[in-house]
Amino acid sequence: xxxxxxxxxxxxxxxxxxxxxxxxxxxxxxxxxxxxxxxxxxxxxxxxxxxxxxxxxxxxxxxxxxxxxxxxxxxxxxxxxxxxxxxxxxxxxxxxxxxxxxxxxxxxxxxxxxxxxxxxxxxxxxxxxxxxxxxxxxxxxxxxxxxxxxxxxxxxxxxxxxxxxxxxxxxxxxxxxxxxxxxxxxxxxxxxxxxxxxxxxxxxxxxxxxxxxxxxxxxxxxxxxxxxxxxxxxxxxxxxxxxxxxxxxxxxxxxxxxxxxxxxxxxxxxxxxxxxxxxxxxxxxxxxxxxxxxxxxxxxxxxxxxxxxxxxxxxxxxxxxxxxxxxxxxxxxxxxxxxxxxxxxxxxxxxxxxxxxxxxxxxxxxxxxxxxxxxxxxxxxxxxxxxxxxxxxxxxxxxxxxxxxxxxxxxxxxxxxxxxxxxxxxxxxxxxxxxxxxxxxxxxxxxxxxxxxxxxxxxxxxxxxxxxxxxxxxxxxxxxxxxxxxxxxxxxxxxxxxxxxxxxxxxxxxxxxxxxxxxxxxxxxxxxxxxxxxxxxxxxxxxxxxxxxxxxxxxxxxxxxxxxxxxxxxxxxxxxxxxxxxxxxxxxxxxxxxxxxxxxxxxxxxxxxxxxxxxxxxxxxxxxxxxxxxxxxxxxxxxxxxxxxxxxxxxxxxxxxxxxxxxxxxxxxxxxxxxxxxxxxxxxxxxxxxxxxxxxxxxxxxxxxxxxxxxxxxxxxxxxxxxxxxxxxxxxx
Numbered sequence: 001x002x003x004x005x006x007x008x009x010x011x012x013x014x015x016x017x018x019x020x021x022x023x024x025x026x027x028x029x030x031x032x033x034x035x036x037x038x039x040x041x042x043x044x045x046x047x048x049x050x051x052x053x054x055x056x057x058x059x060x061x062x063x064x065x066x067x068x069x070x071x072x073x074x075x076x077x078x079x080x081x082x083x084x085x086x087x088x089x090x091x092x093x094x095x096x097x098x099x100x101x102x103x104x105x106x107x108x109x110x111x112x113x114x115x116x117x118x119x120x121x122x123x124x125x126x127x128x129x130x131x132x133x134x135x136x137x138x139x140x141x142x143x144x145x146x147x148x149x150x151x152x153x154x155x156x157x158x159x160x161x162x163x164x165x166x167x168x169x170x171x172x173x174x175x176x177x178x179x180x181x182x183x184x185x186x187x188x189x190x191x192x193x194x195x196x197x198x199x200x201x202x203x204x205x206x207x208x209x210x211x212x213x214x215x216x217x218x219x220x221x222x223x224x225x226x227x228x229x230x231x232x233x234x235x236x237x238x239x240x241x242x243x244x245x246x247x248x249x250x251x252x253x254x255x256x257x258x259x260x261x262x263x264x265x266x267x268x269x270x271x272x273x274x275x276x277x278x279x280x281x282x283x284x285x286x287x288x289x290x291x292x293x294x295x296x297x298x299x300x301x302x303x304x305x306x307x308x309x310x311x312x313x314x315x316x317x318x319x320x321x322x323x324x325x326x327x328x329x330x331x332x333x334x335x336x337x338x339x340x341x342x343x344x345x346x347x348x349x350x351x352x353x354x355x356x357x358x359x360x361x362x363x364x365x366x367x368x369x370x371x372x373x374x375x376x377x378x379x380x381x382x383x384x385x386x387x388x389x390x391x392x393x394x395x396x397x398x399x400x401x402x403x404x405x406x407x408x409x410x411x412x413x414x415x416x417x418x419x420x421x422x423x424x425x426x427x428x429x430x431x432x433x434x435x436x437x438x439x440x441x442x443x444x445x446x447x448x449x450x451x452x453x454x455x456x457x458x459x460x461x462x463x464x465x466x467x468x469x470x471x472x473x474x475x476x477x478x479x480x481x482x483x484x485x486x487x488x489x490x491x492x493x494x495x496x497x498x499x500x501x502x503x504x505x506x507x508x509x510x511x512x513x514x515x516x517x518x519x520x521x522x523x524x525x526x527x528x529x530x531x532x533x534x535x536x537x538x539x540x541x542x543x544x545x546x547x548x549x550x551x552x553x554x555x556x557x558x559x560x561x562x563x564x565x566x567x568x569x570x571x572x573x574x575x576x577x578x579x580x581x582x583x584x585x586x587x588x589x590x591x592x593x594x595x596x597x598x599x600x601x602x603x604x605x606x607x608x609x610x611x612x613x614x615x616x617x618x619x620x621x622x623x624x625x626x627x628x629x630x631x632x633x634x635x636x637x638x639x640x641x642x643x644x645x646x647x648x649x650x651x652x653x654x655x656x657x658x659x660x661x662x663x664x665x666x667x668x669x670x671x672x673x674x675x676x677x678x679x680x681x682x683x684x685x686x687x688x689x690x691x692x693x694x695x696x697x698x699x700x701x702x703x704x705x706x707x708x709x710x711x712x713x714x715x716x717x718x719x720x721x722x723x724x725x726x727x728x729x730x731x732x733x
Contacts, residue, residue, distance in 0.1 A: 015105055015118045017051050017203075018226065023105035025229045032096045039089050042067055044231065045271040046116050047107065052201060052249060055115040063114060066250060069274025086114060179432060179731045183415060186225065186436055186726035192218070194438040195421045196726045197243045197252070198225075202425030202434035204270070206243040206252050207726055211235070220254055222270060225434070225728065233272040238262055242284040245270075247291040247426075255283050255296075265296050265312070279312050279319070284333065288361075289340040295322065297332060306330025309345060311361070323347075323359055323366065327583055328563060333378060336361065337385050337401070338426065344369075344379040344388045344401070350563045350581075351626070352519025353537045356390050358401055369399055371406035373540035374495075374519070380424040383433050393494050394418035396437065417727055424732065435732040440724040444472040444696045446487060448503065449714040451664070451675065451707070454689030460675070463692070466505035466715065472496075475715040476522025477657075478503060478708040479529045484549070485715055486511075486522040486532050496520040498534050500549050503713065511551045514538060524569040524576075525549070526594070533576060535565035544578055546594075557596050566609040566626075569594065570616055577602070577610040577619060587625040589641075603641035608632075611658040612639075613680075620663065626653035634663070634678075647678060648685070655698070657707040657714075664688065664707045664714065666695070673698060675705075675714065693718050 024047050027033050028040050045067060049058055063082045064070040070079065090109050097103065106119045187193040191210035198205050202225065209221035209230065217239035223230045234240050238258035245252055246267075253267045265279035282296035293314055299307045307330035309323040322343060323331050329348030336343050343361055348354040354376050359366035369388065370376070378390035382398070389398045389412070396419045399409025417439040425434040450462025467473070469491040476486035476498075485503050488496040492510055498520060501508035514520065514536050524533040531546050534554075542563045547554040557576065558564040566587075567578035577591045580599070587608035592599040607621040619639055624632040634651040637644040647663070656665035662679040674690040696703040696719040706715045 013120065015120060019105050020047065020051060020107070020118050021224055021227055021229065023103060023107055026100075026103065027093070027096055027107065030096055030100070032099065033092050036088075036092070038067075038085060039092055041269075041271045041273050042085055042089055043093075043107075043116075045269060046109070046114055048204075048270065049250070050116055050118075052203065054248075054250075058114040060114070066269045067271070067273050069276065082114075181414065181732060182730045183417075184728050184730065186728040187223070188228070188725055189230070190723070192440075192722055192724050193221075193726055194218075194440070194724050195241060195243065196423050196436040196438060197245055198423045198425040198434055198436050199245045199249045199270075200247060200426040201249060202427060204245075204249075205423075205436055205726065205728075206233070206245060206270075208241060208243070220252065222252070231271070233270065234268060234275075236262075244286050244294075246287055247289055253278075253285045253287060253294055255285055257283070265294065267294075267314075278314055278317060282310075283307070286334055286336060288336050289338060295334060295336060295343065297334070299330070306348075307332065309334055309343060322361060322363060327581065328353070331357075333376075333421075335378070335380050335388075337381050338383060339385055342401070344381060346376045346379065346390075349373075349540055350519075350537060350542045350565075353540050353542065355406070355540075356388065356399070358388070368406045369401070369403050370408060372408070373537065377420045378422050380422050380435075382424065383426055389422060389424065389435065391419050391422055391437065394420065396422065396435075412729075415727075415729065419727070432731040432733055435729040437727055437729075438724055439727050441721060442472065442719060442723070443470050443721040444474075444702065444717050444719050445469060446473045446475060446485075446505070447693075447716050447718050448485075448505075449675075449691070449716060451688055451712060451714055458674075458687065458690050459692055460689035461692075464504070466503075467499070467501045467508040468505070472702065473717055474521065474702045475704045475706045475717055476532075476534075477524055477706050478713065478715065479525045479549075480527060480709055481529060482708045482710065482713065484529070486525070486534075486549075487715075488520045488522055488534075498522055498532065498547065500532065503708075509551070511547055511549065512536075512554060514554075521565065523565075523567045526569055527571055527573045533567055533569055535567065544576065544592075555596065557592055558599065564590075568611045570612055571614065572616060577612065579608045579610065579625070581625065589619065589621060602639070603637060603644075605644065607635065607637075609653060611656075613658065614660045620647065620658055622651060622653060634665075652698075654704045655695075657705055659707045659711040660709055661711045664705070664711070666698070666705050668698065677711075691716070696722075 060076045060082045064074040106121045108117045193207055193209050195208045196205050204222055204224055206222045208218040211219050219232050220234035220240050220243050221230050222233050238256050240254050240256050242255040243252050251267050255265055256263055264277050265282040265285050266275045266277050268275045279296050282298045284297035286295045293311050296310050297307050298310050299305050306325040309331050310319045310321050312319045325331050328350045331345045331347050334343055334345035342358050344358050346354050347357050352375055353373050356370040357366040357368050372392050376390055376392050379388045381388055387398045388401050396412040396415055397409045419437040422437040427433045445468050446466035448464050448466050449460055453462040454460050471491040473487050473489045478485050486500050489499050490496055497510055498512040499508055500511050520536045522534045532549055533546050535544050542565050544557040544564055544567055545554040563581040567576055569576055575591045576594050579587045580590045581587050586606050589602045589607040589610050590599045608625040610619045610621045618636050620636050622632040623635050631650045631652045633646055634648040635644055636647050651665050662677050664677050667674050667676055672690055673695050675688040676685055677688050678685045696717045
């Protein structure tokens with residue numbers, strides 16, 4: 001058994017992995033090595049690959065491709081970059097140990113190879129220097145005793161530490177298949193750490209970590225399980241997401257949301273460095289077991305369509321469509337079975353309404369496994385390929401992949417923390433797996449903003465909390481007289497319900513009790529201020545409802561299988577205008593009598609989220625449905641469906657609101673959120689002011705902007721606290 005620090009060490013005894021990694025971090029943090037990013041990356045890569053048992057693969061060709069982005073046609077004789085950097089790294093290691101001879105663990109890079117060696121130093125056992133050895137040719141001068149010790153060890157024969165059988169946070173306790181399940185924190189740093197991806201051997205986790213700037217997008221970080229040492233692998237100003245380990249544990253694929261050549265799906269070495277883009281578009285990625293292709297979430301761009309899953313061949317970069325959703329938001333999170341024959345995925349009928357499906361990788365009709373009709377996270381296959389683990393209502397569940405009819409499966413016990421995004425390692429035969437998940441801690445509350453208070457620098461003031469809670473609140477519209485506000489909230493349950501309060505936040509009261517399996521949004525008040533129009537998804541069907549502002553039984557206005565929502569009430573009280581999506585992502589503007597009845601289509605062109613002009617003569621709408629925060633054109637059309645015209649070409653869904661004097665909307669400029677006004681009089685746009693905070697999840701839900709009818713007040717929601725950590729369920733079976 002390896003000996004620990006603080007004891008008399010046998011220099012030939014294997015150094016525990018945890019000790020090697022601690023020494024690695026000391027070296028990387030030193031001024032000697034930290035000044036060179038390239039050498040730091042090389043050292044980390046060589047050490048981690050060796051600890052993972054892949055030292056035999058550390059050849060010049062491999063390093064050139066993985067660390068320096070060279071092609072597979074790399075010729076070492078013509079490009080000695082690897083050899084040059086390896087020689088420089090040896091020099092840096094000698095320099096480091098000359099400065100810190102008291103370190104107990106010695107990491108060396110023998111000449112003529114790229115597999116580092118790990119040994120206890122003589123200081124670890126006796127505090128005395130080792131005997132002299134043969135000097136390397138380039139060491140002509142006689143170094144001090146500590147350096148001679150290092151030089152003797154540098155050319156000695158050592159045993160490479162390999163294997164995966166040691167639990168990282170307890171180096172002396174082997175992980176066995178019959179060990180008890182334990183739940184431990186995986187990360188604990190301040191901020192939001194989420195979307196975990198465990199390496200196949202379960203010894204590392206890649207995840208989204210906070211950027212260096214508090215207002216910047218997340219980066220991709222990697223840390224060993226059981227260590228607090230975090231290595232930032234990808235750090236840019238763009239938004240990265242969906243980290244995914246390659247089957248051999250050498251690379252990480254990820255998605256980047258940006259513009260032009262900076263967006264798409266990329267692959268990078270586990271230690272960072274050169275990236276290669278394998279898809280120009282895509283918002284999520286997973287590997288196939290063979291490592292020759294990846295799956296990406298994307299859509300066909302000829303017309304608005306639900307997102308589907310595509311397979312991208314990494315050699316030719318050709319893509320093949322795997323799933324074909326017909327309606328709604330499409331297919332989101334996904335995972336390939338261990339044998340590569342099936343893909344499990346979450347399919348959304350509309351935002352907030354989804355379930356788990358399984359389909360053959362070669363294509364074909366998917367089979368529905370669950371019947372929740374709500375927001376699901378995951379999925380992740382168990383290592384034996386028999387079950388699929390997923391998250392719903394902040395709890396983890398597992399269900400048989402062979403289930404013949406939709407169900408729920410069984411809840412995984414012993415997890416008191418909320419659980420969302422998850423990942424499962426791929427252990428060797430008869431070894432237990434590890435399961436990582438994200439546990440959020442968030443508080444999203446309402447703020448009322450006085451739009452006439454822009455002061456010095458254009459910063460808006462007069463900001464007050466409205467009906468504050470410790471849960472999640474989404475703004476709804478002001479009542480016609482501005483005395484009340486409607487909003488939806490999870491303050492009474494895990495599901496959103498409709499609430500009404502005075503506009504200053506006093507006397508909040510729950511108006512609906514729709515129960516589970518709902519996603520709700522408040523849309524409009526009746527002109528007399530007595531009723532509230534809202535949409536809710538019940539049992540997977542999204543429809544419009546009207547309810548008294550005092551509460552009671554809601555009246556259902558629509559009931560077709562289509563998605564019906566994003567509505568407004570005409571000023572004369574006769575009509576309700578709404579969005580209807582019958583196929584794909586193509587929204588249409590319809591209207592229905594306010595008391596109910598048959599609906600009629602207003603125009604033949606695509607449109608979404610209608611809002612009526614104050615005089616009732618025009619409809620303002622977006623030319624595309626809400627889709628992950630993507631902006632669209634704000635259009636105007638006559639109520640009879642004639643004379644469409646463009647008002648603005650860059651409006652985000654849920655962040656615009658029609659008032660008597662014009663249309664208020666949100667812009668993001670230099671990392672700050674500002675409100676602008678398109679005035680009906682003169683048809684010109686002018687800035688109103690800048691908010692002293694960022695809105696919740698802009699431009700992706702659940703944020704929103706609504707404005708009172710006279711244009712004095714805005715209602716927004718702010719993430720007062722949005723943090724989270726990763727948890728690890730060890731010995732998961």
